[in-house]
Amino acid sequence: MTILLTPYRSNGIQKLSQSPATPKPGLTPPALNASIHAQRCLKQLRSKDKSIEKYIYLSHLKNEDPSIFYKLCLENMAEITPIIYTPTVGDACLQFSHIYRRPEGLYVSIKDKGNIRSVLNNWPKLDEARISVVTDGSRILGLGDLGVNGMGISIGKLSLYIAGAGIRPESTIPICLDLGTNNQKFLDDPFYLGNRHQRVSDKEMEEFMDEFMHEMFRAFPKLMVQFEDFSTDNAFKYLDRFRNKYAVFNDDIQGTGAVILSGFLNAAKIASAASGRPLTSHRILFFGAGSAGVGVAMQLQSFFTLQGRSIEEARRQIYLVDLEGLVYNARGRLPEYKKYFSRDDYSGPPMTNLLDIIDYAKPTALFGLSTVTGAFTPEVIRAMAANNPRPIIFPLSNPVRLSECSFADAVEHTHGAVLFASGSPFPQQQYGGRTLYPGQGNNMYIFPGLGLGAILARVSSVTDSMVEASSLELADSLTDEERSLGLLYPKIERIREISADIAKAVIRAAQNADVDRSNDLRKMSDSELLRFIHGKMWKP
């Protein structure tokens, strides 16, 4: 590890390879020692009480000395992830224009339309680019339209790619598209860093997106793009529009779908053992029918059909609930993405009360993707427990304060029987003399490995089978010890090992689907492939 002395680096491009191995005498204190310095940085981090201050400190450290930053991340994953990522990254995005210090990432604005190529060409490491996280800031976590402040989420996701999958820092491009914002508070804020107008029309956005994607893959031919936190309609629209043309996936639809299927599988096995109900006959109620809700529903339906259910049977195991209640055909006009799971077997008056819907559908699993804080009231939790010996309750909205319930409430009102995962981290609980651990059903377990597999196989597109492979691999990755603790997801400290396993499964799925362009990997045995993947991981 080197202690960097390089001055200001524009756009967060980290010149690791060019950093001086040994600083010139006199330019650092005489007894500066790298491993002590890592401890010093950790101590400085821990001395701050506010998580946003910790975020600012780490963001500064990453720019100054990426090696030490990523070393700290890897050695303290459980402590640092909630600061550089969900939930603190949500606050960082809200305050992005106020805490901004230096450029990082690439901004492509509607004003660049017609001229996007020349903006992309300004990126300092054209040849190195492999993974880009692209947001338009229109639905950041559950926080709504944050405009150009959404850059924070692209940066946060890519930090996890680097820490969690060993993607080289210089191969990553965080991108925020500035298509305006409908957030009046930001439009009125003199510090706001984006264009000061409402979001452009759908038609203008479409022309912009076509040009942007076309130029991205011309400028960076080896790239894979992760779409992040687009508003629901556009998340589906642009995934559909580009998924067969470019190597692109949507993290909120597919990454969340995969991670929740994985946690559900591990939970459903335990629940089925307790209830005697077959794994394939679970009924799932989705409270929240946006990109994540529908994405997870599609992933679960696909799983049930793989297990021998007909498509129709699988579809009927899923109930969607939005802000107007149960989603059913007779209710009236629905947006396109809600139609598929809309019920045709109910035609009574609108069913708006979650307790009534639970009573009607008798779900074995309740998923929250609504951003309605506290929607899973004690009564709702108790109703789930009354119908199921081990109820599956996943309040998945991010960040923490938007969660549908806390882990403590879920434990208390199910007398410790709950099988729980949330989108944001919750502390463990003591119950009846046992320690109970909450799962974190966050796409952070999926996208690093999915992306790593995709770029190593040089895929031309990201197929559903690749996403599914990542999910099944994650579900399988629990160790005996983790299972005995009742965990639904592996410990985050094992993220690199898990990302490598996921990458391997993704590469094999890409080969089966014939979307890979790296023939050499086809010739490798599984163990050779895994060794190859580990060898490719950048280590700080």
Ligand SMILES: O=C([O-])CC(=O)C(=O)O
């Ligand atoms: O960023 C996260 O923590 C998970 C996610 O994609 C979202 O909530 O939009």
Ligand SMILES: [Mg+2]
């Ligand atoms: Mg997201």
